[in-house]
Amino acid sequence: MTRAVVFDLDGTLIDSLPDMTVSANTLLAEHGLPPLDRSQVAGFVGFGVRVFMNRLIAATALKASEYDTLLQRFMALYVQATDHTEVFPHVREALDALRDQGCVLGLCTNKPTAPMKAVLAALDLAEYFEVAVAGDTLSVPKPDPAPLKLAFEKLGATEAVYVGDSPVDAETAQRARVPFLLFSEGIRTVSLDEIPHDKLFHDFRTLPESVNALFASYPH
Ligand SMILES: O=C(O)COP(=O)(O)O
Ligand SMILES: [Mg+2]
Numbered sequence: 001m002t003r004a005v006v007f008d009l010d011g012t013l014i015d016s017l018p019d020m021t022v023s024a025n026t027l028l029a030e031h032g033l034p035p036l037d038r039s040q041v042a043g044f045v046g047f048g049v050r051v052f053m054n055r056l057i058a059a060t061a062l063k064a065s066e067y068d069t070l071l072q073r074f075m076a077l078y079v080q081a082t083d084h085t086e087v088f089p090h091v092r093e094a095l096d097a098l099r100d101q102g103c104v105l106g107l108c109t110n111k112p113t114a115p116m117k118a119v120l121a122a123l124d125l126a127e128y129f130e131v132a133v134a135g136d137t138l139s140v141p142k143p144d145p146a147p148l149k150l151a152f153e154k155l156g157a158t159e160a161v162y163v164g165d166s167p168v169d170a171e172t173a174q175r176a177r178v179p180f181l182l183f184s185e186g187i188r189t190v191s192l193d194e195i196p197h198d199k200l201f202h203d204f205r206t207l208p209e210s211v212n213a214l215f216a217s218y219p220h
Contacts, residue, residue: 003215004157005098006131006148008164009109010045011186013091014119016111017042019081024056026077027070033060043189046168047142048110048135049075078115082122088185090204095128097208106151110135110142110168131155143168145176152178159218161211170195179214181207 010016017038024044025035036059044055053071057064095105105128109116113134120126131154133147140146152160162173165186173180174196182197192200199210 001158002156003101003103003159004106004152004155005103005161005163005211006106006108006151006155007129008162008166008169009107009111009116009119011165011188012088012163012169012183013125014085014087014123016085016119017045017187018084019119020045020052020078022084023074023077023081027056027074028060028062030073031062033062036060039189042187045187046110046166049078049112075112075114078112079118081115082119085119085123087123087125088183088204094204094207098211099128101208101212103211104155104157105129106131106133106155108133108142108148108151108162108172112136143171143175145172148172148176148178152176159215161214163207167195170197179218181210181214 007013021038021041024041028035040059044052053067053074056062062070098105107129111134113136116132116134131151133151135141138146138150142148148162160178161181162169162178163181163183165183165188167190170180170182179198182195182200184192184200184202198214201207201210
């Protein structure tokens with residue numbers, strides 16, 4: 001039996017919206033454009049960096065015809081933007097407790113590999129995860145279920161739970177047919193009751209117990 005818990009990254013384990021906002025605003029400033037606030041940038045997050053850039057262009061006077069150059073510059077900024085990112089409270093103790101309970105841990109994020117690795121290193125989180133599937137690991141990102149299925153397959157999971165913060169994560173879990181735990185304090189632009197979930201949690205101190213309860217109800 002291998003109990004695997006896979007986590008989304010942005011808005012689930014780390015509060016990265018401030019750094020995404022800084023990166024977007026630096027790009028805008030370089031084009032002589034005014035900054036956006038965090039709540040606007042929150043609406044660009046979830047489907048990976050290509051959709052992020054499309055939405056940023058649509059919301060500002062950045063030019064769609066310069067998409068490739070803009071994306072390249074944004075990625076250069078994004079990969080260095082870790083100073084304003086924090087691990088959510090009690091995440092480390094929850095990860096430690098889950099490992100002590102015998103779970104194997106993985107990541108499935110739509111963040112591209114380079115900024116994912118940079119932020120995991122900056123926050124000293126990488127060692128927790130045996131597998132990390134990023135937004136560019138496969139040709140399709142979430143909500144396609146393939147990245148999440150790959151994470152569980154690599155972990156050799158016989159029992160699985162996905163933990164995330166967004167409608168994209170909920171849809172991915174549903175399509176991969178795994179239970180979904182929804183974190184309420186993440187990067188969200190819709191209300192919690194619009195996001196299908198098996199269990200909602202607000203505080204990482206309660207996560208190990210919720211994961212246990214879900215596994216206990218797992219069909220054997
Ligand atoms: O980069 C994004 O758009 C979202 O990243 P996440 O999947 O870790 O929430
Ligand atoms: Mg997220």
